[in-house]
Amino acid sequence: MDVDGTAVTQRLRELPGGPELLAVAADYGGVELVGGAVRDILLGAVPRELDTLVESDVQAVVDALVERLDGEATVHERFGTALISSPVAQIDLVRARAESYPAPGALPDVRPGTLEQDLARRDFTVNAIAVALGGDGAGQVRATAHALEDLQAGRLRVLHERSFIDDPTRLLRLARYTSRLGFEIEPHTAELVAQALTAGALSTVSAARVGAELRLALAEPEPSSAIEEMARLGLLQAIHPALDFDGSVVRRALRLLPADDGRADLLVLASLLLELVVGDSGAARRGRSGSARGGPAFQLLSDWQFPAPDRDRALAAAGTAAGGELTAELSPEMSDSRLYALADGTPPEGVALAGALGGAESEQAAARWLTETRYVSLAITGEDLLAAGVPQGPEIGLRLDAALAMRLDGRLDDGRDAQLRAALEACI
Ligand code: CTP
Numbered sequence: 240m241d242v243d244g245t246a247v248t249q250r251l252r253e254l255p256g257g258p259e260l261l262a263v264a265a266d267y268g269g270v271e272l273v274g275g276a277v278r279d280i281l282l283g284a285v286p287r288e289l290d291t292l293v294e295s296d297v298q299a300v301v302d303a304l305v306e307r308l309d310g311e312a313t314v315h316e317r318f319g320t321a322l323i324s325s326p327v328a329q330i331d332l333v334r335a336r337a338e339s340y341p342a343p344g345a346l347p348d349v350r351p352g353t354l355e356q357d358l359a360r361r362d363f364t365v366n367a368i369a370v371a372l373g374g375d376g377a378g379q380v381r382a383t384a385h386a387l388e389d390l391q392a393g394r395l396r397v398l399h400e401r402s403f404i405d406d407p408t409r410l411l412r413l414a415r416y417t418s419r420l421g422f423e424i425e426p427h428t429a430e431l432v433a434q435a436l437t438a439g440a441l442s443t444v445s446a447a448r449v450g451a452e453l454r455l456a457l458a459e460p461e462p463s464s465a466i467e468e469m470a471r472l473g474l475l476q477a478i479h480p481a482l483d484f485d486g487s488v489v490r491r492a493l494r495l496l497p498a499d500d501g502r503a504d505l506l507v508l509a510s511l512l513l514e515l516v517v518g519d520s521g522a523a524r525r526g527r528s529g530s531a532r533g534g535p536a537f538q539l540l541s542d543w544q545f546p547a548p549d550r551d552r553a554l555a556a557a558g559t560a561a562g563g564e565l566t567a568e569l570s571p572e573m574s575d576s577r578l579y580a581l582a583d584g585t586p587p588e589g590v591a592l593a594g595a596l597g598g599a600e601s602e603q604a605a606a607r608w609l610t611e612t613r614y615v616s617l618a619i620t621g622e623d624l625l626a627a628g629v630p631q632g633p634e635i636g637l638r639l640d641a642a643l644a645m646r647l648d649g650r651l652d653d654g655r656d657a658q659l660r661a662a663l664e665a666c667i
Contacts (some may be wrong), residue, residue: 240391242281243380244370247272250280251372256289256328259307264373266303269294269335271354271369271381278365281390282420292369293328294354297321297334319347321608332368336360338403344443347406354381361415362409364389364396389425389447396425403435407444410435411452414468419459432472441477449478450543457504466507479539481515492595495602497587505589509556512536513592515575516554516561552586559589566593569601575612576644582608615647618655619662627663634667641665 242397251257251272264270274278274290289417293300301312301321310325319334336519337352338360352360364386366660371379395416403409408431417424424432435441440450454624456465463486470484489510496506516537540550560564582590587609594605619642621635629635642662645651651661 240386243378244380244390244540247280247370262343263303267300268374270372273369277368285359288331290331292335343404344407358383393422394425395422406426407440408452415456415465418464418468436473436477446542447544462504462507483510483514492591495591495594501587505553508553509588512557513561515598516557556586556589558586560592566596569597569604571600571603573604575647578608578612617658620656637667638662638665
């Protein structure tokens with residue numbers, strides 16, 4: 240592949256933060272565009288951030304960029320990295336470094352290194368291409384062996400035999416890149432994946448790091464495809480034997496998920512937990528209340544360090560779908576009041592999954608809930624019942640529920656007076 244480094248710098252000039260980065264690079268030597276930024280520009284895509292490598296004084300470059308972009312820098316001394324964020328751009332800066340792994344799966348020990356050493360420590364060849372941004376050599380391209388041909392062929396290849404053993408999170412990154420870029424896995428790299436899994440590589444990685452990689456996969460534009468690739472490669476099973484991904488159920492559930500308040504990432508996450516939740520008889524009840532404590536699925540999400548609101552919502556969704564009642568009863572004949580009784584208070588991801596698990600007729604009922612039934616409400620409130628003389632206490636809720644059930648089943652119109660009368664006359 241013939242790569243025109245000058246075309247890369249020209250394209251960079253059009254991207255947010257690009258002109259500032261080029262100006263700073265012209266003032267300081269040894270500033271290179273690397274990693275995902277070069278890869279994406281060469282693929283004609285827009286990089287998510289500008290990955291930049293500095294061979295010289297990182298702090299001086301950070302300060303200059305912060306000033307030009309009116310941004311803020313978060314510096315990680317241990318890894319010699321800095322993230323510069325401004326309202327317009329995000330620049331990921333690394334000091335050129337060499338790495339060694341004190342133990343398989345551990346975070347690396349890093350020391351200052353050359354550009355060549357930095358490229359050689361990377362995960363895949365397509366991420367190991369650098370374009371010089373300033374100085375006499377501006378536009379010069381340097382890349383590891385095979386990098387340019389792999390980029391052209393759409394191929395993911397590790398740089399050395401021990402790559403997945405040193406850093407098994409690369410197995411999860413591989414699945415993410417395969418799905419996002421639509422690239423093939425180079426045959427020898429595929430063999431190394433299988434060897435790493437046989438050697439139990441993923442068990443050397445902390446649950447927190449696995450969780451961080453899963454969150455990145457779930458944040459992809461197509462989270463189900465990234466997770467499906469993990470399943471195909473055998474990674475999910477290696478992380479936990481009860482994790483299971485059924486692509487056809489998830490795809491059907493995603494089609495049911497409302498665009499406004501549905502969360503595709505949490506639906507996919509919940510789908511992974513179905514088997515774990517089925518074995519945990521109390522999960523549906525605890526999950527539905529959103530306060531699930533204990534149980535293997537809760538433990539796993541906590542170990543992976545998912546934020547509590549996401550953890551509870553995914554558990555509630557998995558509990559709803561795997562817990563039985565709703566999944567078993569969803570059908571076109573089901574009354575709206577029964578639908579309400581079983582689905583109210585559950586997240587939309589749970590109802591979508593329950594619908595998809597049950598086949599075409601359940602999907603129809605789940606769609607009815609998600610698009611219509613859940614929005615039905617009364618024109619009266621508890622205040623109206625209090626004003627009409629109903630004593631404070633559980634009776635208020637019971638009377639409102641009875642009126643809502645009549646309204647849901649079409650036995651009551653939306654006039655306030657009729658609803659108040661129905662609530663007051665309900666046999667509770
Ligand atoms: N890297 C690595 N091993 C890891 C993590 C990162 O070798 N476990 C290297 C890769 O070369 C990658 C670079 O660090 O290109 C920056 O990491 P990251 O920002 O996560 O990767 P990008 O390729 O920029 O990915 P994305 O497009 O998802 O931002």
